[in-house]
Amino acid sequence: MKKVGIFYGSDSGNTQTVCEKIASKLGKENTELVDVAKASKDQLLGFDNLILASSTYGSGDLQTDWEDFIGSLDEADFSGKTVALVGLGDQDTYSDTFCDALYHLYDKAKGGKLIGQTSTDGYTFDDSKAVDGGKFVGLAIDEDNQDDMTESRIDAWVSQIKSNFA
Template sequence: MDKIGLFYGSDTGTTEEIVEKIKDAFSKEISLHNIAESSKEDMEKYDKLILASSTWGDGDLQADWEDFENNLENIDFSNRTVALVGLGDQEGYDDSFCNALGHLYNHVKDAKIIGKTSTDGYEFEESTAVVDGEFIGLVLDEDNQNDLTDKRIETWIKQIEPLF
């Protein structure tokens, strides 16, 4: 299957809005899946995946992703290409900024991970989303830098689309 499966969790609708923007900006076909309504089998249908979650509390996955997390442990990601998207608040949670991305990464790191981005332009203390000095995916802060979101999405898609 050539389609890309984009799985997301959204409590307030912000992540859902972001994945809609990503889907609209891609030239390749993307199938959106709310993780709250998805099964392990739904995810396994795709060799190409984008996983998106906001960070809640002190660095937790979005609640629907937490409910789905056990399924991630039982999926073989080794022959899949995965891009990650994280949303967070770097001012209010500067010690756990976008840590949900780190949680997702730990489950899918056997995959071919694409879409790493620079930490330049962000102000935070700690983040498990940073590996080897880079974010392991697209990181967005809709609370403090929403004016940068569209450009960040556009730049990221130019980077990853040829790799899908």
């Protein structure tokens, strides 16, 4: 398996913790965790395999560090890259923008081979830009209301995507 660059933005620490769990399940020797606040465009584009992770803030916005960084990827070429996405959100308080950060990451990386779409089953929300064809465009995690499901969702998702990171 080629090395996977896991780029995350985290204010409260939840996204970082989720990414550390993902890295552990993929094998720490196979992954490099990078806080997007300290990342460069060249560093991100240096990986053929990527996991991009952000929590959703306010009314469907990216996490602050991602907000600052995402513009640097406007001209980025994701062709030839395998990309998986992770979004965190609160489906109770922000039911109409649940995990919208996934959409913003998806919109930037859609030129690559996107993997890791997940079912909306088991979630209760009104709307999300991150749903395409009845599935989330990546892994959706709700640490606020369903933290008891995080581990099993990560396990299932990592099993689904691992073989794509050849």
